[in-house]
Amino acid sequence: MTDRLTEPDTTLRSILAGLVRRHRWRLVTTYGLTLAENACVVLYPLSVGVAIDGLLAGRRASLVPLVTVWLVHIAIGLVRLVYDTRAFTVVHADLVLDTVDRQRGAGVAEARIVARVTLARELVDFLQVEVPAIIRFVTLFVGAILMLFWFDPVLGLMALAALGPILVVTRWFARRSYRLNGALNDRLEREVEIVGARPMAQVRRHYGRVRAWRIRISNAQAGTWGVIELATLGLAVAALLRLTALDGVTAGMIYAVLAYVWDYCDAADDLPVIVENLARVQDIGERLAEG
Numbered sequence: 001m002t003d004r005l006t007e008p009d010t011t012l013r014s015i016l017a018g019l020v021r022r023h024r025w026r027l028v029t030t031y032g033l034t035l036a037e038n039a040c041v042v043l044y045p046l047s048v049g050v051a052i053d054g055l056l057a058g059r060r061a062s063l064v065p066l067v068t069v070w071l072v073h074i075a076i077g078l079v080r081l082v083y084d085t086r087a088f089t090v091v092h093a094d095l096v097l098d099t100v101d102r103q104r105g106a107g108v109a110e111a112r113i114v115a116r117v118t119l120a121r122e123l124v125d126f127l128q129v130e131v132p133a134i135i136r137f138v139t140l141f142v143g144a145i146l147m148l149f150w151f152d153p154v155l156g157l158m159a160l161a162a163l164g165p166i167l168v169v170t171r172w173f174a175r176r177s178y179r180l181n182g183a184l185n186d187r188l189e190r191e192v193e194i195v196g197a198r199p200m201a202q203v204r205r206h207y208g209r210v211r212a213w214r215i216r217i218s219n220a221q222a223g224t225w226g227v228i229e230l231a232t233l234g235l236a237v238a239a240l241l242r243l244t245a246l247d248g249v250t251a252g253m254i255y256a257v258l259a260y261v262w263d264y265c266d267a268a269d270d271l272p273v274i275v276e277n278l279a280r281v282q283d284i285g286e287r288l289a290e291g
Helices: 010-022 024-056 060-105 110-151 153-189 191-197 200-245 251-288
Strands: none
Touching (some): 010 024, 024 060, 024 110, 024 251, 110 153, 110 251, 153 200, 153 251, 191 200, 200 251
């Protein structure tokens, strides 16, 4: 399989562009709500820090920002949860009908069409689960770095420095995950045919190969996560050392800074899963666009 990860993915892009064009307002609404939710999450450490310092100084009104952010977050979250299911059931039905029509027109075998309809669910899951995960990652990551810069520029520079090894290992994993998911999906496309008509020896061999590809993907993801953990551990230690060297540090500031470091680490931990899902969806999109 050629390495297409670095080339323009016109097939996947065309499918997603079609869905976005037909359901733009549904997607704009749900992604806008997701962005607003995560903006509230970014404000939590700061509002808690303000509350801590205010309460220690006897100012109960310092709880107002925290309570306000929390209530707004609850309201947005409830609306999004109700809206998401309705929006994406419509998107899924649209994609399945389009896939069946296009695959039949291209003369694709019935068993393979069934397999690709199943894969289409994963493409909708990408829009429903992975795009919000990417929004969350970007919001928390960028928000944490900006807030660390706001508290102390040195802390912000530390966070940027930790990005180096994270980006290097993520790029390696993106390429490897794309190749491995392509091989796995080659097997899954033949599953209906093999399970329905082949001897049991071939069925066992098929599932043995599927298991082997999944294990290789998991191993690559685990190695990537390990490197990211080491980088974020270094950031956490460096931030603690920096905080203890600053003058005039308050309890609220200590909490807020450590919470933003944790947000940074939490977002970075999500990267391997996001990258692996993107690689899988890219390969699926190319298959769904066949013909």
